[in-house]
Amino acid sequence: MSEVLEKEENSIANPREWYTRALSPWGDSHSMITGCGKKEMYVFAAYRVRRPPTSFETYCARGARKVRTERAVCFRTIYRRRVATPISSKATAPTGLGYVPFETVKTFIELLELPHGWNSYSAKQIRKENVNAAVDLLRRIMGPGTPPPTIVPTVAGGVQLEWHTKGINLEIAIESASEINFFAEDVRKNEVSEEIDESALAPWIDRISER
């Protein structure tokens, strides 16, 4: 978990993604995440996950400090690295700048909390190495103009990144670091690429990205 957070620390922040959130709960019955966000010139990320019924587990990145409130143990993770030059939310950028949206990281962390059999059948727990591989991949292929992927867990303990926009269907299933399947389709041009590899992704990412 901390590795994921630390990767977020190293990502290029986009002001569009910066926000603050009061320490109010949201999430599902298995987890509650409080107080995460990015603000001003600093990047904040803090995760507090409730494990039913009453215990809590805190995930913090390196350099985090915990803060106590009058109600309960609370915390915030403060990344002290200063973002030197805010990036315009409308800036055009090529892919591969290492940009991973904050909401995407949050979703990854939620997936890591899924129990065995989360799909009501026999799905495996999501493996951290697959999440890390997904984060690494996104860092390589995404730019500020790339919309965040929809992230879904796979029954084998992997993750699938999906984009369905601008007439493009793009799916990347990561079942292990060495088993990554790509599928790309342009429904307007009736063009399908099923066995592409990462090197062929760039044109597809460009087609779904804002310019």
Add this chain to the structure above:
Amino acid sequence: MTEAPSSYCAEHYPDDPTVADGADLLRRIPPNHVIYDENLKQHRPSSQAFRDDRDGDPMSVYLSPVLVSENRELSAVLTGHQGFALAAVTAGLARSLSQTVHPDPIPEESSHAVVCGDKESGSRRVARTLAKAAVWVVRP
């Protein structure tokens, strides 16, 4: 032209022709498998919702005709699975994708069946086709 189901499926989970092509096969969809498809302008299941189980068993579904014949609500198969949605595809569509539809009643659910066939490698389209064609019975 429809390819024949694999010999494994034909042997272990043979297609049951008494399940009509128009019969709905119900599949529980967990909340994290519901995606918004901007191209279709609607929420639908992810293709990952129509993969085989990882314990080696083919994909589980529930036969709507069985539920109807037992005067049960289709949503009965969601009992105990709060937050899940229920999607339906037809048996005919599954068969057209080289899948078998094999009734497989289990003690806790008489309508249980399996859809057997390759959904991954060369026919990775199978899961995607099922996902795009799925109709919500119980919306997310």
